[in-house]
Amino acid sequence: QVQLVESGGGVVQPGRSLRLSCAASGFTFSSYGIHWVRQAPGKGLEWVANIWDDGRNKYYADSVKGRFTISRDNSKNTLYLQMNSLRVEDTAVYFCVRDGHPEIQYAFDIWGQGTMVTVSS
Amino acid sequence: QSALTQPPSASGSPGQSVTISCTGTSSDVGGYNSVSWYQQHPGKAPKLMIYEVNKRPSGVPDRFSGSKSGNTASLTVSGLQAEDEADYYCSSYAGSNKWVFGTGTKVTVL
Numbered sequence: 001q002v003q004l005v006e007s008g009g010g011v012v013q014p015g016r017s018l019r020l021s022c023a024a025s026g027f028t029f030s031s032y033g034i035h036w037v038r039q040a041p042g043k044g045l046e047w048v049a050n051i052w053d054d055g056r057n058k059y060y061a062d063s064v065k066g067r068f069t070i071s072r073d074n075s076k077n078t079l080y081l082q083m084n085s086l087r088v089e090d091t092a093v094y095f096c097v098r099d100g101h102p103e104i105q106y107a108f109d110i111w112g113q114g115t116m117v118t119v120s121s
Numbered sequence: 122q123s124a125l126t127q128p129p130s131a132s133g134s135p136g137q138s139v140t141i142s143c144t145g146t147s148s149d150v151g152g153y154n155s156v157s158w159y160q161q162h163p164g165k166a167p168k169l170m171i172y173e174v175n176k177r178p179s180g181v182p183d184r185f186s187g188s189k190s191g192n193t194a195s196l197t198v199s200g201l202q203a204e205d206e207a208d209y210y211c212s213s214y215a216g217s218n219k220w221v222f223g224t225g226t227k228v229t230v231l
Contacts, residue, residue: 035220045159047221059219061219104172104178105172106172107157107169107212109172111167
């Protein structure tokens, strides 16, 4: 079945780095843009970044621009999020999310289960 | 980019209807027919319920409907059922390849 599975979360000190991965299966990964969306404990959803299907174009929320890098390896059906200079406010569950384009426009149609990132000294 | 504004809570008895609003600006909700709605049960990932303002993905009951007027979108859940109790979030494309979510609404089935 169509699935996204995140990994790589954990506890990290402020200022350090962490890399998240998202393994896709059940669909043609290289045909879809993918996003990262995060949710701080007890808070709402926040769009973080997205990458187009071919990996050429990447976009970031202002809150992470310059610190986070989204990338993908279509040969491995895998999405990445490199997070540098982590801050306490980056603590959240990070979801890997498929962009529904072209079948479903402007919406996130498939969500992973999420991976928890805790930034704490 | 500021979050879209939703009421913190909404409630209704089984069988009744509840409507949730989502207010943005002309740069997001009002500027595009791109509003989507997500249902999230505790400890679970969000689930797409409505996209492009009023379209339902396959498998979503027709009790869920969406609309938009100006800078405000709405989600209506008709014939409330116990399993509809969850958090609901709206989202909109905000231009320049960026997206914004709403603040979230907790729906309680009385």
